[in-house]
Amino acid sequence: MKIISFVLFLCSFVFGMEYYSKLEPYNNYVVKSAVSGKIIFSNDEVEGKSVNKKTKIIEIDHAVDKIDLAQTKNKLEVLNSMLDIQEKNYNRLYKISSKSAFEKDNQKIQVLNLQSSKSDLLIKIANLEDTIKNKQLFEENMYIYNISVKKGDYVTPGTLLYESKDLSKGKLEVFIPISDYDSISNKTIYLDGQKSDLKIDKIYKVADSKHISSYKVEIVVDKPKVFSRLVKIEFK
Template sequence: MRYLLVVLVFLSSSFAYEFYAKLEPINSYMVKSSVNGKVIYTNDKIEGYKANNSKIIEIDSYVDRIDLQQSNNKLKAINNMMKIEDKNYARLLKVSSKSGFEKDNQKLKVITFETTKADILVKIANLKDSIKNKKLVEKSNYIFNIAVKKGDYVNPGTLLYESKDLSKGKLEIFIPISDVEKVKDKTIYLNDEKTDLKIDKIYNVADSKHISSYKAEIIIKNPKTFSRLVKIEFK
């Protein structure tokens, strides 16, 4: 009886929890257009390589740039007109012979110009944002797929390209809820090799597909290859 108990304890302590997962980039991005316009440039040569402050896609912004220039000119004119109307209003206030009606009309002119200026400032901000969003530059991500070609017309929501952050890798596994506490402090082996890795994150809500499991993530720094199947053991 004692012998059987020792054997059971030994088996329990040496039991390994084994999983398999595909090593994926830490983050993947679906870059979609936020504007309307015609594609005037696609950097097809960067596809399949890491970007280095590289322009990936450019959408025609010619009309926006002209509109921005004219809006800035209009803003300067409005500012000058406001200065004149403000001076006129200040003079009217000092003239006792002027009626309250005349003074109120002059004040309304000043308010109208202030409202017009506010509208122009909003338009300028929108134009700047639109121009910025029509030239897409990637700092260092891997460009996985360019989904549009020069000459295509895109709308907000159109997929432009996909990119991936290859600085780290991520293994996602689904651990039975009853075993989560048991594996937290165990040593992680990848493809039978001992590591000093730990579980980076456990989502303490049952997965929608694996309804009796919690999703867990293991992060690997600077992996050499991606999309390979990895055996994960907790011993």
């Protein structure tokens, strides 16, 4: 029992020429809020489950943002009409030789001011659209591991919302002695005594910060049925 606990704590170790590692999801995601607001929807029903189709996980109140976006787009339409008129006025004024350079410059300044205001509105629209998007969070083909907020909670940027995991692939990590790198690289991988067609996915050719005389090796397992189990790995 003590040996098993020690193995689980280290995640991987070597005993003779046998390595052990805990099979973990290939990717783990920690989703934090990018905006501030009140949680108006928290999908507790999918917590601890896989979602195969696009599913809403969290929604933050964005009613005011949607009103602001609609009104800003209306302002942009009005400004575009004003800009069109002022540009036409400038083009006509520019062709009249009796008009002074001062009058022409003043008209040009009006056009430039409107163009600058248009740029500001376009930036505001883009920011509002991004904010609204960040207030509705969806997942697809993911396992929802943990939802940290409930309906009615108020969140700020950086608040943990939920965690998700990619279960389409698994990952095994072991640490091999640097001296074994050349001999292990091209060997057949056996998992729990069974020959496999798996290959080493990555070898980090810089000594690990904790395992100072070892390279970290990653093996990817496609569509594993059970995660978080201890797997014996052999290179033969």
